[in-house]
Amino acid sequence: MLSLKVGYSTLASSRVYQTQLSRLSTACVYFSICPASAEGIPVIRVPRSVQNRVENVKQTRVINKISTSKAGKLLIQGRNASLNQSVGYTHGKFDVPTLCSKGWKHKKSFGDYFTVNNIKSVAPFVSASKEEEIKKPVKTFHRLQISTELIETLERSNIIHPTTVQLQTIPKVMRGHNILCAAETGSGKTLSYLLPIMHKLQLSKEINHEASPEIRAMVVVPSRELAEQVASVSKTLCIPLGLETRTVGGGRGVGRIKGVFKRGVPDVLVATPGALVKALRRRCLDLSHLRFLVVDEADTMFDPSFSDMLEEILQHVEIASAPAETQDPLNKAQLLAIGATFPGGVGDVLSRVTDLGSIVVIKSKMLHFLMPHVKQTFLKVRGQDKVLELNHYLKRLQQEHGGAGGNAVLVFCNKSSTVNWLGYSLEEMGVPHTRIQGEMPAVVRTGIFHRFQKSTTDILLCTDVASRGLDTSRVRLVVNYDFPQSHTDYIHRAGRVGRAGGCEDGEVLSFVTHPWEVELVQKIETAARRRTSLPGMESAIREPEPKVVETEELS
The missing domain is CATH 3.40.50.300 (P-loop containing nucleotide triphosphate hydrolases)
Structure with missing residues (x-):
């Protein structure tokens, strides 16, 4: 009776290894039987390929046993x-x-x-938690140099502490920068651009001592529902400042669009791109004196379905290339692009109306997470x-x-x-x-x-x-x-x-x-x-690639 000295007897404890042993026994047909050893027992040598196969099974078992679960949540x-x-x-x-x-x-x-x-x-976009309030004072809107009327309006709505995106965006808008802001949904981006715009409009009104005959701020949004929502927030902020906000949305005929402007020109206009293009083509409004152009939900607005209309709108506005151009005597418009994700085609469109190097990019740390x-x-x-x-x-x-x-x-x-x-x-x-x-x-x-x-x-x-x-x-x-x-x-x-x-x-x-x-x-x-961001998402604003012009070589 022959004795098999293989050294893998422990494999029989699992189904996987039993399967490997059955394959091993099948492969024994090719094993070579060596002469008897000193003990008089013949030895069967296992081929190297079979040894490697069994070794791989052992390593796989070790990897699968790695536990990713520890004590705690x-x-x-x-x-x-x-x-x-x-x-x-x-x-x-x-x-x-x-x-x-x-x-x-x-x-x-x-x-x-x-x-x-x-x-x-x-x-994560809340500026401070309850535990942090004990350790250090929490920032309020007073530190952002917002007018007292606006702060009191926010307090009546129980809005006291600014979110992270508001702390980052409001000072940049106040200084006259063009902004590309991408932050999580629900992080307070609407107030991050409306508050500084309202503050600067109020200052301009106090200096000129009269209402402006032109639209000074315009917010472009992709849907009528969002237009009504942004206009509702804007109207609340306008009440103590004596400013006016109106809405031009989709689903309305040209007659109703014209009717919005027959009652005079509002300080702030919230519009959808389709209705706005109709109004511009019929010369219902003039954007040459616009001071603020906000493109909200920019990832949707720069999508191919809206980009052509958005580009036509931008051609009617003089966009500043530096903060100094937003002041007298030039008074060009600030461009604020706001969204929850970075739009893929933002570089192609914006490069036609302003220098991309002049745009300040504000990106949340948890963007796309x-x-x-x-x-x-x-x-x-x-x-x-x-x-x-x-x-x-x-x-x-x-x-x-x-x-x-x-x-x-x-x-x-x-x-x-x-x-x-x-x-x-x-x-x-x-x-x-x-x-x-x-x-x-x-x-x-x-x-x-x-x-x-x-x-x-x-x-x-x-x-x-x-x-x-x-x-x-x-x-x-x-x-x-x-x-x-x-x-x-x-x-x-x-x-x-x-x-x-x-x-x-x-x-x-x-x-x-x-x-x-x-x-x-x-x-x-x-x-x-x-703990990484989702794959396939845009994460940076880039200069558009130059177009290649094919030329025939002269012989």
């Missing part, structure tokens, strides 16, 4: 507890994290889930089960937080038809809700969203028309019924919760159904585990 928490990752664990530069969503393209993964927990109680103060859950679910899962979460929210007021929910769908179909399904289940989607007239959409903001209803089914810039401070839960088609859309949708002055325990729930959605989720989970 969990950053990533999933159905498979072995894949959890604690807040205290940090991946190495070249480590490849093991994902909870790794096998989600398989049909057996339905029902799996993982959560990116909120590891901070306060939003997942918000650390918002819980985000990803659920792999079959398409036909999404309605039931949605109903389950809505009931759970009602049970946990009780009555209306702070339980507002936004449910995002990718298509208008899905919004309508989902609405019919929820009606059959007895779930009260309202709907807003792009096929509705702009006037109707504005009225519906206004009622939602006033707590008339708590559940709003919508498309991405409601994901850009709108104030949703009372929203506690965002549901991606259809997973967004890009990381940019995900950032904007998730930004509807966790806003400055809003609910502190906001949550995002995303249903994941299709394989292409899994690929986006895996990139989001990888970024969350590595």
Whole structure:
């Protein structure tokens, strides 16, 4: 009877190694039997290829046993507890994290889930937390040299401390710089440009002792809903200063657009690009004396669908190339581009109207990162089960937080038809809700969203028309019924919760159904585990590449 001296007897303790041993025994046909050793026992030599294969299995087992979970709070928490990752664990530069969503393209993964927990109680764009207030005094708007009337107006709305983006942006605007500001959604960007504009308009009015016959400040936004919202904030700030704000939005005929300017010229105009282009082509207004041009939601405004109209608008405005040009006697306009992500085509458009070197870039440290103060859950679910899962979460929210007021929910769908179909399904289940989607007239959409903001209803089914810039401070839960088609859309949708002055325990729930959605989720989970920004996002303003002119060589 022969004895086999291989040295891998410990492999039999696992299924993987049993499989390797079975392959090893099969390979014994090729083993060479050496002469008997000194002990008289024949020795079978194992080929080097088989030894390497077994060694690789041992190394893989060691790697898989690395635990990313330590004592304390969990950053990533999933159905498979072995894949959890604690807040205290940090991946190495070249480590490849093991994902909870790794096998989600398989049909057996339905029902799996993982959560990116909120590891901070306060939003990163808030200038100081309650603990920091004890250690050092908190900055207020008085330190930003804002007029007393504006500060008192803010205090009546319980706005006392400026956010980080406001601390960074307001002084630069006051000094006359052109600004490109990119910061998280809900970080207070609207006030960061309206406050210094109102302050400077008031000073100009006091110096001239009369109202200006031209529009002095204009805010361009992509949708009528956002125009009404920005105008509402602007009107509140204008009241104590004796200034006037008007709105020109889409969905109106040329007659109504002309009617806005028949009653005189406002100090501040909030407009959508389509309506503004109509007014400029019919010479309803003159922008030659404009002092401030704000392009809000710049990532959308510099998109190809709006960039041509925006470029036409910019051609009617003299943009300053230096802060000195904003003063007498030149009095050129300051350009303020504001957004939650850096627009890809900003360099191409702005280079035609001003020197890019004159633009001050203000970029948030957490730009393009997942918000650390918002819980985000990803659920792999079959398409036909999404309605039931949605109903389950809505009931759970009602049970946990009780009555209306702070339980507002936004449910995002990718298509208008899905919004309508989902609405019919929820009606059959007895779930009260309202709907807003792009096929509705702009006037109707504005009225519906206004009622939602006033707590008339708590559940709003919508498309991405409601994901850009709108104030949703009372929203506690965002549901991606259809997973967004890009990381940019995900950032904007998730930004509807966790806003400055809003609910502190906001949550995002995303249903994941299709394989292409899994690929986006895996990139989001990888970024969350590595504590890095989402991939594929613009992060800098660049000079446009020079166009290559083809010339024929002379022979």
